[in-house]
Amino acid sequence: MPYIVATICDGRPHPGETPVTQTDESVIVPTRFSEQIREATWTDHGKAEHATFMDELTGGRLSQYEYAELVVQMWFVYQALEASAAALSDDVAVAPFLDPALVRVPALEADLEFLLGEEWRSDASPTPETEAYVARLKEVASWPGGLLAHHYTRYMGDLSGGLFIGRLVSRLYELGPDSGAAFYDFAGITDAKAFKEAYREHLDAVPFDSEEKLRVIEEIHAAYAFNTALLVGLGSRVKPKE
Numbered sequence: 001m002p003y004i005v006a007t008i009c010d011g012r013p014h015p016g017e018t019p020v021t022q023t024d025e026s027v028i029v030p031t032r033f034s035e036q037i038r039e040a041t042w043t044d045h046g047k048a049e050h051a052t053f054m055d056e057l058t059g060g061r062l063s064q065y066e067y068a069e070l071v072v073q074m075w076f077v078y079q080a081l082e083a084s085a086a087a088l089s090d091d092v093a094v095a096p097f098l099d100p101a102l103v104r105v106p107a108l109e110a111d112l113e114f115l116l117g118e119e120w121r122s123d124a125s126p127t128p129e130t131e132a133y134v135a136r137l138k139e140v141a142s143w144p145g146g147l148l149a150h151h152y153t154r155y156m157g158d159l160s161g162g163l164f165i166g167r168l169v170s171r172l173y174e175l176g177p178d179s180g181a182a183f184y185d186f187a188g189i190t191d192a193k194a195f196k197e198a199y200r201e202h203l204d205a206v207p208f209d210s211e212e213k214l215r216v217i218e219e220i221h222a223a224y225a226f227n228t229a230l231l232v233g234l235g236s237r238v239k240p241k242e
Contacts, residue, residue, distance in 0.1 A: 033213055034200035037152070040217045044224035051228060052235035058165060060172040064180075066238045067173055068115040073230055074183065075108040076126045080134040081150055084141035093144045094151075096202045099195075101188030102155050114180045129233035133226040140219070145212050148203075149219035153227065156199065158184075159192045 056062050057070070082105055088094040112120045126134060140146030166184025175181035189195050208216065 032200075032204045033206065033208075034203040036213065037203065037217055037220060041220050041224065044221060051231035053231045053238060054165075056235070056238060058168055058172075062238055064115065064173055067169065067180075068112065069237070070234060071108060071111050071115060071180075071183065072120075072124050073127060073130045073234065075105070075112060075124065076130050076134055077137070077154070077230070078104045078108060080137035081154060084137050084147050085151060087141045088144055088147050091144045093206045093208065094147060096205075097148060097151055097199065099188075101186060101195075102158075104158075104183055107182035107185065110178075110182045111180050114178075127230070127233045127237075129226075129229040133230055136222070136226060145206075145208060145216040146219045148206070149216050150223045152199075152203070153220055153223035156196060157227075159186065159189070159196055163192060 053070070057067060082103060085094065085098055089098055112124070116123070137150055140150060162184060163186075166181055170176055170181045170184070173180070177185040177187075186192070206213075
């Protein structure tokens with residue numbers, strides 16, 4: 001993996017400086033955008049994963065109805081995300097990321113019909129945290145970098161820890177691809193690892209300058225915060241089993 005070593009002084013390498021062995025005055029800066037994102041957002045990952053709601057869900061301490069509440073909120077989120085992606089589908093930066101195999105709304109709707117019945121839409125409502133998240137997703141429908149920030153946060157998470165969570169939830173709550181857990185089943189992606197590497201290569205190739213890349217990273221921080229807030233909000237509403 002290529003890296004640039006720069007000496008910290010005024011934030012820029014000295015003109016003509018040759019990288020040398022440094023101690024605490026050096027910083028390793030990744031040149032790949034995907035690596036920049038991973039390093040800049042590393043501490044964000046665990047916040048959502050260890051929210052109370054997720055701890056209770058993966059510990060098997062929620063009811064199937066409470067699990068369905070999460071699915072409802074995800075439906076609102078992915079409706080907005082996928083609508084914003086469609087609005088930018090002709091954008092040169094966005095188009096390479098829009099693989100139909102990622103689309104989750106039909107799977108979420110199938111899950112909700114199984115979990116809550118055919119009339120589930122009549123009772124479905126977003127929490128305040130979900131409303132805020134959805135509002136931001138609608139805003140980025142006119143900003144390719146912002147859309148990619150949220151696209152990356154959701155789908156790369158779904159294809160990483162999300163696959164493990166899906167298997168665990170399916171076992172704990174007796175669900176499956178045709179019975180309440182279709183959201184976690186990416187049938188069109190046979191090799192998640194290879195898919196994610198190709199996704200990172202698309203990130204490395206986006207036609208953004210350094211300033212825009214920093215804006216994207218800041219929006220990824222925001223996306224993680226929206227996800228965490230959604231889960232914290234759900235956690236305050238559930239009554240886990242003893």
